Amino acid sequence: MPLLRPLDALPGRPQRILVAGTSGSGKTTLAARIGAALDVPHIEIDGLYHGSGWIPRPSFEDDVERFSAGPRWATEWQYSSVRALLAERADLLVWLDLPRHRVMRQVVRRTVDRSVNRRRLWNGNVEPPLLTIFNDPEHIIRWAWTTHGRSAARVRDLAERRPDLPVVRLRSRAESRRWLLGPLSEAR
Template sequence: MALLTSEDAIPHRPRRVLVAGTSGSGKTTVARRIAATLRLPHIEIDALFHGPDWTPLPSFENEVDRFREREEWVTEWQYSKVRARLAERADLMVWLDLPRAQVMRQLVRRTVARRIRREKLWNGNVEPPLWTLCTDPDHILRWAWRTHGDTATRMAQLPPNLPVVRLRSRRQVAAWLAGPLRRCPP
Protein backbone atom coordinates (compact mmCIF):
# COMPACT_ATOMS: atom_id res chain seq x y z
CA MET A 1 0.00 0.00 0.00
CA ALA A 2 1.40 3.37 -1.05
CA LEU A 3 0.01 5.79 1.53
CA LEU A 4 -0.78 9.36 0.43
CA THR A 5 -2.08 12.28 2.48
CA SER A 6 -4.71 14.88 1.63
CA GLU A 7 -1.96 17.13 0.25
CA ASP A 8 -0.05 14.63 -1.91
CA ALA A 9 -0.47 14.70 -5.66
CA ILE A 10 -2.18 11.70 -7.20
CA PRO A 11 0.45 9.89 -9.29
CA HIS A 12 -1.92 9.24 -12.22
CA ARG A 13 -5.49 9.88 -13.26
CA PRO A 14 -7.47 7.05 -11.65
CA ARG A 15 -10.09 5.15 -13.63
CA ARG A 16 -11.22 2.64 -10.99
CA VAL A 17 -11.61 4.11 -7.50
CA LEU A 18 -12.65 2.54 -4.21
CA VAL A 19 -13.79 4.53 -1.18
CA ALA A 20 -13.25 2.78 2.16
CA GLY A 21 -14.41 3.62 5.67
CA THR A 22 -16.71 2.47 8.39
CA SER A 23 -20.48 2.67 8.05
CA GLY A 24 -21.54 6.30 8.25
CA SER A 25 -18.14 7.76 7.33
CA GLY A 26 -19.44 9.27 4.09
CA LYS A 27 -18.26 6.69 1.54
CA THR A 28 -21.16 7.11 -0.85
CA THR A 29 -21.11 10.91 -0.73
CA VAL A 30 -17.36 11.01 -1.39
CA ALA A 31 -17.64 8.35 -4.11
CA ARG A 32 -20.27 10.44 -5.90
CA ARG A 33 -18.08 13.54 -5.71
CA ILE A 34 -15.04 11.67 -7.04
CA ALA A 35 -17.14 10.24 -9.88
CA ALA A 36 -18.49 13.68 -10.79
CA THR A 37 -15.05 15.31 -10.67
CA LEU A 38 -13.36 12.63 -12.78
CA ARG A 39 -16.43 12.04 -14.97
CA LEU A 40 -16.53 8.36 -14.07
CA PRO A 41 -19.61 6.23 -13.41
CA HIS A 42 -20.53 5.71 -9.75
CA ILE A 43 -21.92 2.30 -8.85
CA GLU A 44 -23.59 2.39 -5.45
CA ILE A 45 -22.70 -1.03 -4.07
CA ASP A 46 -25.49 -1.00 -1.45
CA ALA A 47 -28.03 -0.88 -4.29
CA LEU A 48 -26.54 -4.08 -5.71
CA PHE A 49 -26.50 -5.83 -2.32
CA HIS A 50 -29.81 -5.00 -0.60
CA GLY A 51 -32.97 -6.65 -1.83
CA PRO A 52 -36.49 -6.15 -0.46
CA ASP A 53 -36.74 -6.45 3.34
CA TRP A 54 -32.97 -5.98 3.59
CA THR A 55 -32.25 -9.43 2.19
CA PRO A 56 -29.03 -9.86 0.18
CA LEU A 57 -29.68 -10.13 -3.54
CA PRO A 58 -28.50 -13.44 -5.04
CA SER A 59 -27.16 -11.54 -8.07
CA PHE A 60 -24.81 -9.38 -5.94
CA GLU A 61 -21.48 -11.07 -6.67
CA ASN A 62 -22.24 -11.44 -10.39
CA GLU A 63 -23.22 -7.76 -10.62
CA VAL A 64 -19.98 -6.74 -8.89
CA ASP A 65 -17.92 -8.99 -11.17
CA ARG A 66 -19.66 -7.46 -14.19
CA PHE A 67 -18.94 -3.83 -13.30
CA ARG A 68 -15.44 -4.44 -11.92
CA GLU A 69 -14.30 -5.59 -15.36
CA ARG A 70 -15.23 -2.23 -16.86
CA GLU A 71 -12.49 0.26 -17.55
CA GLU A 72 -13.97 3.00 -15.36
CA TRP A 73 -15.93 3.09 -12.11
CA VAL A 74 -16.10 4.47 -8.58
CA THR A 75 -17.68 2.47 -5.75
CA GLU A 76 -17.65 1.90 -2.01
CA TRP A 77 -15.31 -0.76 -0.61
CA GLN A 78 -17.51 -2.93 1.55
CA TYR A 79 -18.94 -6.44 1.73
CA SER A 80 -16.31 -9.06 2.50
CA LYS A 81 -17.36 -11.34 -0.38
CA VAL A 82 -16.17 -8.85 -2.99
CA ARG A 83 -13.54 -6.65 -1.31
CA ALA A 84 -10.52 -8.54 -2.65
CA ARG A 85 -11.91 -8.67 -6.20
CA LEU A 86 -12.52 -4.94 -6.20
CA ALA A 87 -9.09 -4.14 -4.74
CA GLU A 88 -7.40 -6.21 -7.47
CA ARG A 89 -8.89 -3.98 -10.17
CA ALA A 90 -8.76 -0.61 -8.42
CA ASP A 91 -6.05 1.91 -9.23
CA LEU A 92 -6.82 4.23 -6.29
CA MET A 93 -8.23 3.73 -2.80
CA VAL A 94 -9.59 6.63 -0.75
CA TRP A 95 -9.71 5.80 2.96
CA LEU A 96 -12.06 7.85 5.12
CA ASP A 97 -10.34 7.25 8.46
CA LEU A 98 -12.49 9.61 10.51
CA PRO A 99 -12.70 9.67 14.33
CA ARG A 100 -15.39 7.43 15.81
CA ALA A 101 -17.19 10.38 17.46
CA GLN A 102 -17.51 12.20 14.14
CA VAL A 103 -18.73 9.10 12.31
CA MET A 104 -21.30 8.38 15.00
CA ARG A 105 -22.62 11.98 14.92
CA GLN A 106 -23.02 11.76 11.14
CA LEU A 107 -24.61 8.33 11.29
CA VAL A 108 -27.08 9.21 14.06
CA ARG A 109 -28.23 12.31 12.12
CA ARG A 110 -28.56 10.35 8.88
CA THR A 111 -30.34 7.37 10.45
CA VAL A 112 -32.83 9.47 12.42
CA ALA A 113 -33.57 11.71 9.42
CA ARG A 114 -34.09 8.75 7.11
CA ARG A 115 -36.40 7.09 9.63
CA ILE A 116 -38.47 10.19 10.34
CA ARG A 117 -38.89 10.86 6.60
CA ARG A 118 -39.34 7.14 5.90
CA GLU A 119 -36.90 7.66 3.07
CA LYS A 120 -36.94 4.86 0.52
CA LEU A 121 -33.53 3.31 0.16
CA TRP A 122 -32.52 0.39 -2.04
CA ASN A 123 -35.35 -1.77 -3.37
CA GLY A 124 -37.97 -0.04 -1.24
CA ASN A 125 -36.23 -0.57 2.10
CA VAL A 126 -36.55 2.00 4.89
CA GLU A 127 -34.58 2.39 8.10
CA PRO A 128 -36.07 0.21 10.85
CA PRO A 129 -37.84 1.79 13.84
CA LEU A 130 -35.40 3.61 16.10
CA TRP A 131 -36.23 1.37 19.06
CA THR A 132 -34.55 -1.54 17.21
CA LEU A 133 -31.25 0.05 18.23
CA CYS A 134 -31.93 -1.62 21.62
CA THR A 135 -32.93 -5.02 20.24
CA ASP A 136 -30.92 -5.62 17.06
CA PRO A 137 -27.20 -6.27 17.65
CA ASP A 138 -26.56 -5.46 13.97
CA HIS A 139 -28.50 -2.18 13.94
CA ILE A 140 -26.48 0.23 11.79
CA LEU A 141 -25.51 2.37 14.80
CA ARG A 142 -24.31 -0.60 16.84
CA TRP A 143 -22.59 -2.07 13.78
CA ALA A 144 -20.69 1.15 13.09
CA TRP A 145 -19.58 1.44 16.70
CA ARG A 146 -18.40 -2.15 16.85
CA THR A 147 -16.62 -2.24 13.49
CA HIS A 148 -15.08 1.24 13.46
CA GLY A 149 -11.48 -0.01 13.63
CA ASP A 150 -11.84 -2.87 11.13
CA THR A 151 -10.97 -0.82 8.05
CA ALA A 152 -7.42 -0.23 9.29
CA THR A 153 -6.87 -4.00 9.47
CA ARG A 154 -8.17 -4.44 5.93
CA MET A 155 -5.93 -1.66 4.63
CA ALA A 156 -2.84 -3.52 5.80
CA GLN A 157 -3.79 -6.38 3.47
CA LEU A 158 -4.06 -4.33 0.27
CA PRO A 159 -1.81 -4.91 -2.73
CA PRO A 160 1.48 -3.02 -2.16
CA ASN A 161 1.21 -1.07 -5.42
CA LEU A 162 -2.28 0.34 -4.75
CA PRO A 163 -2.10 4.05 -3.87
CA VAL A 164 -4.20 4.87 -0.80
CA VAL A 165 -5.24 8.40 0.09
CA ARG A 166 -5.87 8.47 3.85
CA LEU A 167 -8.21 11.25 4.97
CA ARG A 168 -8.65 11.73 8.73
CA SER A 169 -11.10 14.65 8.96
CA ARG A 170 -13.87 16.37 7.03
CA ARG A 171 -11.43 19.22 6.45
CA GLN A 172 -8.94 16.84 4.81
CA VAL A 173 -11.70 15.29 2.70
CA ALA A 174 -12.76 18.73 1.44
CA ALA A 175 -9.15 19.80 0.80
CA TRP A 176 -8.37 16.63 -1.13
CA LEU A 177 -11.52 16.81 -3.26
CA ALA A 178 -10.84 20.48 -4.09
CA GLY A 179 -7.07 20.11 -4.49
CA PRO A 180 -5.19 16.94 -5.50
CA LEU A 181 -8.24 15.23 -7.01
CA ARG A 182 -9.02 18.21 -9.24
CA ARG A 183 -5.36 18.59 -10.19
CA CYS A 184 -4.66 14.94 -11.03
CA PRO A 185 -3.02 14.40 -14.44
CA PRO A 186 -5.29 13.90 -17.48
Protein backbone atom coordinates in the same frame (compact mmCIF):
# COMPACT_ATOMS: atom_id res chain seq x y z
CA MET B 1 3.51 2.95 -1.86
CA PRO B 2 3.17 4.93 1.37
CA LEU B 3 -0.10 6.43 2.50
CA LEU B 4 -0.79 9.65 0.65
CA ARG B 5 -1.88 12.71 2.58
CA PRO B 6 -4.65 15.07 1.44
CA LEU B 7 -2.32 17.39 -0.47
CA ASP B 8 0.04 14.75 -1.94
CA ALA B 9 -0.10 14.48 -5.73
CA LEU B 10 -1.65 11.36 -7.18
CA PRO B 11 0.62 9.20 -9.36
CA GLY B 12 -1.82 9.47 -12.27
CA ARG B 13 -5.48 9.84 -13.19
CA PRO B 14 -7.41 7.12 -11.34
CA GLN B 15 -10.06 5.18 -13.25
CA ARG B 16 -11.20 2.57 -10.72
CA ILE B 17 -11.62 4.06 -7.28
CA LEU B 18 -12.59 2.47 -3.99
CA VAL B 19 -13.64 4.43 -0.92
CA ALA B 20 -13.00 2.64 2.37
CA GLY B 21 -14.25 3.49 5.84
CA THR B 22 -16.59 2.35 8.52
CA SER B 23 -20.37 2.54 8.19
CA GLY B 24 -21.50 6.14 8.45
CA SER B 25 -18.13 7.65 7.57
CA GLY B 26 -19.35 9.15 4.29
CA LYS B 27 -18.10 6.57 1.78
CA THR B 28 -21.07 6.86 -0.55
CA THR B 29 -21.05 10.65 -0.57
CA LEU B 30 -17.33 10.79 -1.27
CA ALA B 31 -17.48 8.05 -3.94
CA ALA B 32 -20.24 10.01 -5.71
CA ARG B 33 -18.18 13.22 -5.55
CA ILE B 34 -15.12 11.43 -6.91
CA GLY B 35 -17.18 9.95 -9.72
CA ALA B 36 -18.55 13.37 -10.63
CA ALA B 37 -15.12 15.03 -10.44
CA LEU B 38 -13.49 12.43 -12.69
CA ASP B 39 -16.54 11.78 -14.87
CA VAL B 40 -16.56 8.09 -13.96
CA PRO B 41 -19.72 6.17 -13.02
CA HIS B 42 -20.45 5.92 -9.31
CA ILE B 43 -21.92 2.52 -8.52
CA GLU B 44 -23.60 2.59 -5.12
CA ILE B 45 -22.79 -0.88 -3.86
CA ASP B 46 -25.57 -0.89 -1.24
CA GLY B 47 -28.06 -0.59 -4.10
CA LEU B 48 -26.62 -3.72 -5.67
CA TYR B 49 -26.56 -5.64 -2.39
CA HIS B 50 -29.93 -4.89 -0.77
CA GLY B 51 -33.04 -6.32 -2.33
CA SER B 52 -36.58 -5.70 -1.19
CA GLY B 53 -37.06 -6.34 2.52
CA TRP B 54 -33.31 -5.96 3.11
CA ILE B 55 -32.75 -9.43 1.60
CA PRO B 56 -29.39 -9.69 -0.20
CA ARG B 57 -29.90 -9.83 -3.94
CA PRO B 58 -28.85 -13.17 -5.46
CA SER B 59 -27.20 -11.38 -8.40
CA PHE B 60 -25.02 -9.18 -6.16
CA GLU B 61 -21.67 -10.87 -6.80
CA ASP B 62 -22.35 -11.18 -10.54
CA ASP B 63 -23.33 -7.50 -10.68
CA VAL B 64 -20.10 -6.50 -8.93
CA GLU B 65 -18.07 -8.77 -11.21
CA ARG B 66 -19.67 -7.14 -14.25
CA PHE B 67 -19.24 -3.48 -13.30
CA SER B 68 -15.76 -3.92 -11.81
CA ALA B 69 -14.52 -5.51 -15.03
CA GLY B 70 -15.26 -2.19 -16.72
CA PRO B 71 -12.60 0.45 -17.28
CA ARG B 72 -13.98 3.23 -15.08
CA TRP B 73 -15.90 3.33 -11.80
CA ALA B 74 -16.03 4.62 -8.23
CA THR B 75 -17.64 2.61 -5.44
CA GLU B 76 -17.56 1.85 -1.75
CA TRP B 77 -15.24 -0.88 -0.42
CA GLN B 78 -17.55 -3.09 1.59
CA TYR B 79 -19.15 -6.55 1.68
CA SER B 80 -16.69 -9.33 2.38
CA SER B 81 -17.85 -11.46 -0.56
CA VAL B 82 -16.59 -8.88 -3.10
CA ARG B 83 -13.99 -6.89 -1.18
CA ALA B 84 -11.00 -8.86 -2.58
CA LEU B 85 -12.23 -8.62 -6.17
CA LEU B 86 -12.74 -4.86 -5.93
CA ALA B 87 -9.34 -4.37 -4.29
CA GLU B 88 -7.66 -6.41 -7.03
CA ARG B 89 -9.20 -4.27 -9.77
CA ALA B 90 -8.88 -0.83 -8.18
CA ASP B 91 -6.17 1.66 -9.07
CA LEU B 92 -6.81 3.97 -6.09
CA LEU B 93 -8.10 3.47 -2.56
CA VAL B 94 -9.38 6.48 -0.64
CA TRP B 95 -9.60 5.76 3.08
CA LEU B 96 -11.96 7.81 5.23
CA ASP B 97 -10.27 7.35 8.59
CA LEU B 98 -12.55 9.52 10.72
CA PRO B 99 -12.57 9.48 14.52
CA ARG B 100 -15.28 7.38 16.14
CA HIS B 101 -17.09 10.41 17.62
CA ARG B 102 -17.41 12.00 14.17
CA VAL B 103 -18.66 8.79 12.55
CA MET B 104 -21.19 8.24 15.32
CA ARG B 105 -22.52 11.77 15.01
CA GLN B 106 -22.94 11.29 11.25
CA VAL B 107 -24.52 7.82 11.41
CA VAL B 108 -26.93 8.76 14.21
CA ARG B 109 -28.04 11.94 12.39
CA ARG B 110 -28.47 10.09 9.09
CA THR B 111 -30.30 7.12 10.64
CA VAL B 112 -32.70 9.27 12.65
CA ASP B 113 -33.50 11.36 9.56
CA ARG B 114 -34.08 8.29 7.41
CA SER B 115 -36.17 6.54 10.05
CA VAL B 116 -38.34 9.49 11.12
CA ASN B 117 -38.98 10.58 7.53
CA ARG B 118 -39.43 6.99 6.29
CA ARG B 119 -36.96 7.81 3.53
CA ARG B 120 -36.94 5.18 0.78
CA LEU B 121 -33.54 3.62 0.27
CA TRP B 122 -32.39 0.89 -2.09
CA ASN B 123 -35.12 -1.15 -3.70
CA GLY B 124 -37.87 0.37 -1.57
CA ASN B 125 -36.32 -0.38 1.83
CA VAL B 126 -36.69 1.98 4.80
CA GLU B 127 -34.72 2.14 8.04
CA PRO B 128 -36.26 0.03 10.80
CA PRO B 129 -37.81 1.77 13.81
CA LEU B 130 -35.23 3.51 15.97
CA LEU B 131 -35.97 1.29 18.98
CA THR B 132 -34.52 -1.71 17.14
CA ILE B 133 -31.10 -0.38 18.12
CA PHE B 134 -31.67 -2.12 21.47
CA ASN B 135 -32.39 -5.62 20.13
CA ASP B 136 -30.75 -5.82 16.71
CA PRO B 137 -26.98 -6.39 16.93
CA GLU B 138 -26.68 -5.41 13.25
CA HIS B 139 -28.55 -2.13 13.63
CA ILE B 140 -26.51 0.38 11.63
CA ILE B 141 -25.69 2.55 14.65
CA ARG B 142 -24.50 -0.44 16.70
CA TRP B 143 -22.68 -1.79 13.65
CA ALA B 144 -20.81 1.50 13.14
CA TRP B 145 -19.74 1.50 16.79
CA THR B 146 -18.54 -2.11 16.93
CA THR B 147 -16.82 -2.19 13.53
CA HIS B 148 -15.15 1.23 13.64
CA GLY B 149 -11.59 -0.13 13.96
CA ARG B 150 -11.82 -2.76 11.22
CA SER B 151 -11.09 -0.46 8.31
CA ALA B 152 -7.55 0.26 9.49
CA ALA B 153 -6.70 -3.45 9.57
CA ARG B 154 -8.23 -4.01 6.12
CA VAL B 155 -6.29 -1.11 4.64
CA ARG B 156 -3.02 -2.36 6.20
CA ASP B 157 -3.64 -5.87 4.83
CA LEU B 158 -4.41 -4.49 1.39
CA ALA B 159 -1.28 -2.32 1.42
CA GLU B 160 0.78 -5.47 2.05
CA ARG B 161 -0.95 -7.41 -0.74
CA ARG B 162 -0.99 -4.50 -3.21
CA PRO B 163 2.03 -2.29 -2.50
CA ASP B 164 1.47 -0.73 -5.95
CA LEU B 165 -1.99 0.59 -4.99
CA PRO B 166 -1.99 4.26 -3.96
CA VAL B 167 -3.92 4.84 -0.72
CA VAL B 168 -5.10 8.32 0.20
CA ARG B 169 -5.88 8.72 3.91
CA LEU B 170 -8.43 11.38 4.80
CA ARG B 171 -9.12 12.08 8.48
CA SER B 172 -11.80 14.79 8.30
CA ARG B 173 -14.36 16.45 6.04
CA ALA B 174 -11.93 19.36 5.64
CA GLU B 175 -9.21 17.00 4.41
CA SER B 176 -11.71 15.40 2.00
CA ARG B 177 -12.60 18.81 0.56
CA ARG B 178 -8.93 19.80 0.22
CA TRP B 179 -8.17 16.52 -1.55
CA LEU B 180 -11.14 16.82 -3.92
CA LEU B 181 -10.23 20.39 -4.84
CA GLY B 182 -6.47 19.78 -4.92
CA PRO B 183 -4.83 16.51 -5.94
CA LEU B 184 -7.97 14.89 -7.37
CA SER B 185 -8.89 17.89 -9.52
CA GLU B 186 -5.26 18.13 -10.69
CA ALA B 187 -5.38 14.45 -11.79
CA ARG B 188 -8.24 15.10 -14.24
